[in-house]
Amino acid sequence: MWRSEAFIMGKSRAVRSLYHDAIIQTWEETMKKQFTGSLSAIALAVTGVLTAPMAQAQDYSRFGIDSDLPGTCNFAATDAKDYSGRTLNIITHAIPVIGEPTALHAEQFAELTGAEVNVVHVPFGDLFQRIMIPFQSGQNAYDVLFYGSLWIGDFNRFLAPVPDAFLNSSGMSDVTDSFKGVATWNGQMIQYPMDGDRHYLKYRTDAFENAELQARFKDATGRDLAVPETWEEYNEVAAFFSGFDWDGDGEVNYGSAEVAKRDDLMFSAFISRAAPYAKHPDVTGGFFFDLETMEPLINTPGFVRGLELFVDAQKSFPPGGTNFGLGDEIFSFGGGQTLMSYSWDDAFIQAQQEDSRIRDMVGAAPLPGAREVWNRDSGQWDNFDEPSLAPYMTWGWSSAVSDMSEEKEMAFDYLCFFSNEANTFHDLQIGRFGVNPYRDSHFDSGFWQGLGWDASVADSYVKTLSEMELSENRVYDLRIPGVGQFMSSMANGVAEALAGQKSAQDALDDVAKEWAGIVDRIGEDRLRDAYANVVRLEDNEG
Template sequence: MTREETNTERIARMTAEVAGRSVNRRSVLKAGAGVGAAALAGGLPGLGTTPVWAQERPNLDGVTIKVFAPTGPTISGPVKLHAPEFKELYGATVETVEVPGADLFPRAQQAAQSGSSDFDVLLLANTWMPDFVNLGYAVPLQEYVDRDAEDPLLAWSDIPDGIKRKNSWDGQTYTFIVDNDNQTMFYRKDILGDATFQEAYRTATGKDLPNPPQTLTEFVEVAKFFSPNGGGAGWSDQGEAYGFITCVLRGQQSYWYSYPWTAPYSVVPSDKAPVPGIYIFDPDMNPLINTEGYVRGLTEFVDVIKNAMRPGLDADRNAVMFDVVGGLALMSLDWGDTGPLSVGPDSLVKGKLGFALTPGVTEYFDWQTDTWVTMPEGEVHRTPTHAYNGWSYYITSQSENPDAAWEWIKWHASPEVSAIDVASPQSGFQPWRISHSTNLQAWIDAGWDEAEAQLYVENILAATNHPNAVLDPRIPGAARYQETLERFTNQTIAGELQPQQAMDQCVTEFNAITDELGREKQVQAYRAHLGM
């Protein structure tokens, strides 16, 4: 008799499968442990090709467009998948030069510093924009955008302002995003909507059970209630389960997972700040991470980890996704990949997940006045965070075929083609066009209920276009600051340092990095990031 696979074994298998095909944002940025190196073979499940109409297609016969990208099948996979159709339509050959994630930035930087003409297009992190602009390797795309604004392939009016903001640096468009990285809330709407648990929560707390939580305070209370020591323990039929899951493993992006906790308390609303999205540094590169607001958010992050999450400090990003889809965690604050996984063949939560903006706060710390500000009654201050910002196309200054490169970018990012990519869990791309919320056939083909898919995409777009949205800082040396912040964040999570102590020490190291790189240049770059 074949033994039935346990839930723990099933989650371990799912994790191993994804580990073989996913690109870890952290490993790419820091040239760390690397990513799955399996090559794309025969196309990606859930992906297909579709003809795209254009008024006039240039004849690119004999042209070769070389795209530098991370080793697939995710991220570079869609490039290879759609290249044959592009050749059929335009005549140009699109070649993908794949590099392991750990080597991606060093290789691209080396090409930029040497003025290499080996690549026409780079598919890289949006956060690296200032590095390649300052090296003169990324050309402005503004002229192309202005020229083709009415082209149905570009469909400029279909691109949210939040995406246009990510593509812009120092007032110029330098990149073209094909992936939208922001963090949202995933929660078990069936459990939070269950009358039995609602009554138990009301009895235990004297409050109504929020479905979903609107503030971080509510989120922590709900997470604790549905953990083993809370009144909602036993909510899962998969054994011992917890109210929350996040990434805490050292070297695995834990600082990004702290963003939804620290930003709401430390980011001033856009209508009361010099510009939107001032986070981690003020406009003069003075660190804000040891302010009362940031430290309070970090303190709550540590509290919910200790009291509402599975024990141990070994949870990585895969655990965050698979504990949710495996019925072992009630809620998470994460990138959008959990959504497509929730409708996969191994998911136990299909149709049971809710999608919402990350929770907000009822008071925030104004770093301009060093005072706490209470929101008007009934209002919540939200600051959706865009950790990593997204995978983006760059055209190199040494390309011999920049116009052809633009035609490829425009076509691959078109409403019809991009709709296929963002609906596939294998692509690694998240929704970013307005039409991705209405052109839903690819989602339905992937197993989604149409209404659920629309809610999922609309939630991601709401985070994208939120007036208080916070972009990951795009400054030279970003990875060094991130590595430092992660080290002190992990020390806080492990109980080695208190939050205020850790952030005070982190500020000292931040200032040393800024001084080493040149404070005036860093201030100029950070202001360019903010659009000042």
């Protein structure tokens, strides 16, 4: 047993808490000195500078990690805690995505601390109501919650703020500013960041770099083949690459795999497509609504253009592509059927699996932009020489502690342990876990090359992700009360347009009407207050 651990175990709970704070401060100072954002530096720190204090540390490799890494809530620090006789109740997503790491780290936490940890796994479709019903009925059902970060608008009233000790933890100080913003509500962090998500473009480098295909594309379009910079270019390239076997595997290939199934996260795909046309870099005060009037902007020309291009893109989908959910999109692009795709990390990680036939034949790039952007202030389209990009920081997984929990300290300790350095680097490597880069140290090409990725692939991945953090024209989800109603309504309108039941304009006009009704029912002022949090993020006001 580690000496410090033995020392702490012998102290009272209050003393242990003070000692815990001291450890946090010590580690914080150490981290500032030792962590330069590079995982290789971490490795050096572990084996070099920090050799002395770690020399007598226990071997935690039985937990499936190579070694314990320095950090506020590492295995050694968690091992020093004693929660024997106490119970932690956790609700999370079904296995494997997030559910599997939740259960894995819960089991580890229980073994290290002596706590009894109960984990409830719920399918995504039921997760919101399974959390919301106990909240609304005042039941203290769960201490720790894992859920989609966009539900912060609905859940914020029921969540406990992250205590200072954890705000200053080593892991938290490494979280990127944008994901700290995602976890923050009215200036207070109430979600515990443990995942980072964004939509970006994935494409097949072997096709784009193929001289014969480049020549054929030039003949057909008069343009040089290049990674699309606008959605019009995306559609054009996708259409050209549809319907023939361009990678020589004996199977017909297609241009684009997209999440187009109505109730399977399609709303996020539409936001990705519409954002550059509707999000003007010089216009502030709301993307989905005009913050002042709370008038829906969903049927303005920018969104309509995005939807028209989405409808047009269907001709480049594989057979059945208009019914593709996220899983289909992952396997279509990750399996080598399609040239391009855009959504979360999963399709890219799938393509980069060791057994993938297209491993190291893929690249990442920012989502396509627009040369014409709707300016709602002037009521006209503005032209841009360089495509205007509007990166979509789409929702991902987040975690939080219920304000009704009687075990808040243990709950936050669990979340801190869940996302400690060793666990996070372990989880990032397993695609099915659903944990994606969200800390500065994750944007290290060396780490991904260490997993066997080609340097160019790792570089394009890291560059794309990290540059999104720097954009000042980002779009976030509609993180307000009733977001499920708004997105469900939007997805239905988009689906009707995709199915040809309505024109893009008519479909979005109907969505706007429905949104106005939701605003009336939930309350304009209440929604405005909530939406201001989103607008602050989009307008780079912290």
